[in-house]
Amino acid sequence: MNIILLGMNHRSAPLELRERLTIACGDHARTVAEVKTIPPVKESLYLATCNRVEVLAAVDNPDSAMDRLRWFVFSHGNLSVAEMEACLYRYRNEEAVRHLFRVACSLDSMVIGEPQILGQVKDAYRHSVENKATGVMLNRLLHHAFHVAKRVRTETGISANAVSVGYTAVALSKKIVGDLTDKSVLLVGAGEMAELAAKHLVKQGVERITVVNRTVEKARELAAVFQGEAAGFEDLPRCLARADIIITSTGSPGYIIDRDMLTSALRRRRNRLIFLVDIAVPRDIDPRAGDLDNVFLYNIDDLQSVVDENIKTRLEEVQKAEGIIDEELEKFMKWRATLEVVPTIVELKDKAESIVRHELLRSEGWLSRLDEEDRKKVEALINAVVNKILHKPVTGLKDVSENGGGEAYVAAARRLFGLEEEEDR
Amino acid sequence: MESILFKAALALYLVSAVGFVASLLTRRVFLARLSTWCYGFTFVLHTSFILWRWTASGYSPVVNLFEALSFVAWGLTGTYLIFQLVTKTRVLGAFVSPLALVLFIAASAGITGAGETDASVKNYWVAVHAVFSLTGNALFALACCAALMYLVQDRLIRKRKIHDLYRVLPSLGDLDRINHISVIWGFSLLTVGIVAGSLWARVVWGSHLLWDAKQIATLGSWILCALLVHQRVAIGWKGKRAAYLSIGAFAVLFFSFLGVHLFFPTIHRF
Numbered sequence: 001m002n003i004i005l006l007g008m009n010h011r012s013a014p015l016e017l018r019e020r021l022t023i024a025c026g027d028h029a030r031t032v033a034e035v036k037t038i039p040p041v042k043e044s045l046y047l048a049t050c051n052r053v054e055v056l057a058a059v060d061n062p063d064s065a066m067d068r069l070r071w072f073v074f075s076h077g078n079l080s081v082a083e084m085e086a087c088l089y090r091y092r093n094e095e096a097v098r099h100l101f102r103v104a105c106s107l108d109s110m111v112i113g114e115p116q117i118l119g120q121v122k123d124a125y126r127h128s129v130e131n132k133a134t135g136v137m138l139n140r141l142l143h144h145a146f147h148v149a150k151r152v153r154t155e156t157g158i159s160a161n162a163v164s165v166g167y168t169a170v171a172l173s174k175k176i177v178g179d180l181t182d183k184s185v186l187l188v189g190a191g192e193m194a195e196l197a198a199k200h201l202v203k204q205g206v207e208r209i210t211v212v213n214r215t216v217e218k219a220r221e222l223a224a225v226f227q228g229e230a231a232g233f234e235d236l237p238r239c240l241a242r243a244d245i246i247i248t249s250t251g252s253p254g255y256i257i258d259r260d261m262l263t264s265a266l267r268r269r270r271n272r273l274i275f276l277v278d279i280a281v282p283r284d285i286d287p288r289a290g291d292l293d294n295v296f297l298y299n300i301d302d303l304q305s306v307v308d309e310n311i312k313t314r315l316e317e318v319q320k321a322e323g324i325i326d327e328e329l330e331k332f333m334k335w336r337a338t339l340e341v342v343p344t345i346v347e348l349k350d351k352a353e354s355i356v357r358h359e360l361l362r363s364e365g366w367l368s369r370l371d372e373e374d375r376k377k378v379e380a381l382i383n384a385v386v387n388k389i390l391h392k393p394v395t396g397l398k399d400v401s402e403n404g405g406g407e408a409y410v411a412a413a414r415r416l417f418g419l420e421e422e423e424d425r
Numbered sequence: 426m427e428s429i430l431f432k433a434a435l436a437l438y439l440v441s442a443v444g445f446v447a448s449l450l451t452r453r454v455f456l457a458r459l460s461t462w463c464y465g466f467t468f469v470l471h472t473s474f475i476l477w478r479w480t481a482s483g484y485s486p487v488v489n490l491f492e493a494l495s496f497v498a499w500g501l502t503g504t505y506l507i508f509q510l511v512t513k514t515r516v517l518g519a520f521v522s523p524l525a526l527v528l529f530i531a532a533s534a535g536i537t538g539a540g541e542t543d544a545s546v547k548n549y550w551v552a553v554h555a556v557f558s559l560t561g562n563a564l565f566a567l568a569c570c571a572a573l574m575y576l577v578q579d580r581l582i583r584k585r586k587i588h589d590l591y592r593v594l595p596s597l598g599d600l601d602r603i604n605h606i607s608v609i610w611g612f613s614l615l616t617v618g619i620v621a622g623s624l625w626a627r628v629v630w631g632s633h634l635l636w637d638a639k640q641i642a643t644l645g646s647w648i649l650c651a652l653l654v655h656q657r658v659a660i661g662w663k664g665k666r667a668a669y670l671s672i673g674a675f676a677v678l679f680f681s682f683l684g685v686h687l688f689f690p691t692i693h694r695f
Contacts, residue, residue, distance in 0.1 A: 160592070161592075172582070172587070174596060175578070175582065175591065175594075175596045175597070176582065176596060176597050176598065177596065177597070177598045178595075178596040178597070178598025178599045178602070179596075179598070179599075270661030270663070271661050271662060271663040271664065272663060273597055273598060273601070273663070273664065290583075293664055293665050293666060294663055294664040294665070296582055296583070298585075302585055305585065306585065306587045309587065309588070310587075
């Protein structure tokens, strides 16, 4: 059985094409069911996310399966042949497995190391299982892919660091004020960036959000999103004293929060730590405020430089991850090779047995003149000869398949022992 | 039996310290988890060792310097494990367990075998005095570890060095909390220990204060600790300043615990 994979991702195809294809394919169940009706396809998996549309299949005849799957994409995606040829990537066996592993490990993602993709692959697999579209090959392959992804996640730092400004701010908050669940956040300015950062923090379970804005109405609007409080600028000193994390993003040309305000806020909150994130340009917070003890001030450039650094480390980790994938790929291909050999050996033994049975039947005439004991001896003799003859080919097949390149031997054995004719019959 | 318990505890101290440090260097949570369990088991062994000695000798388990060192290691381990249960800061183990190991190795120099004792130490006041003072010392040692980690982490965040070490160190909030709790408890225990000691001195020598070198050093460090607690609780000192002060307090305390012997005559055995 062969493994093939074809699809398009964010690099190979523009969003518009991926969109068209995803919509035309419909939900998982429908696509899996449709792909299953293509004759050479024995097992299949359909993976559709915002960055990729892919079909993975275990097939008997890879050439015809590939053609038919291309036709499937062609007819569903409503694409021109040129478009399709340019956007679609096609992989077979080792390359298909490697691609799947890289996808599951998030090496093929737009943001390398992002954690969602593994969950999406798992979902796709679950859908396939529910639709009875998986068998020996894909079951083994997908579980192997999950195993590889786990290894890569734990053994490399590929998803260790935040690679967006919002997550970086959250990660820093955790390292400064500690557990976020009982902390309060103050948003100064009701801009989009502040909202985004606040969303991240809410997901981490911060207790209270207060929004301060020049126009209180706007502050109320944003506060309503997080069930927080709203206040005007005149309340800023009071709010400063209560907040553990402060995010500023106003359009003000000058500083809104200066050193003195923070000094008195610290006094009021008995020096509990404050983390200030100034994402406004021009800046909202006097940079000298960052020199105060128990105050930590990061501006947008600081955050960005942390992000850049993290991306750099992620890219360094990719090499390590590729190494793990190579290793696991080899393991999987080894397993697949034995899978090919086993049915051949079984068939070989079956064939020998049926020949023996057939010949015994033909000689029934003179065999029946022997007494029971002699008859058994003759049968044992024949079986022993057959087993001795088959012994070498069988162990030989097992050996070569374990050392790779087994397929050629399997093909030869099938031809020499006439197993192919039986398949055709 | 006693020496078997001691040797087993020593071996496990070594294993846990190596495990904790290795987990810090390789950043494997699994190793840290394993080391924590190992450290917990070490604590159990050490506890049984102390109890065994206590029941065998029939008087206070801390009457000489080596026993005192072992006891500080025990207190340090115990308090760390409690913090570990509450705050999940395993990385602290990489700082605490080597310290406990060093103390325990120092203790191993003379702990086995019954030491000679005189009547004055076979008294419950002595036990209270030694146990409380030493646990207080252990808590200040823990506070000092947390303070050092705090200063490192504070510096990393201020310098925008958001890399490897930053990632393994706990949050500033947690470190400050550990420091705060250790200082307050350490101070309370130390106070009880000192009071018990002076009461006993009154019984044996007829005076609370003998102007012994150790007493003077201890009083000095007690005042420093009191200042630290005052600044923390009443003034609301947090973070860096509290960290510096608690490192200073521990340094003075440690000197009065070990250093005084080297330079001045004293009636204290340790």
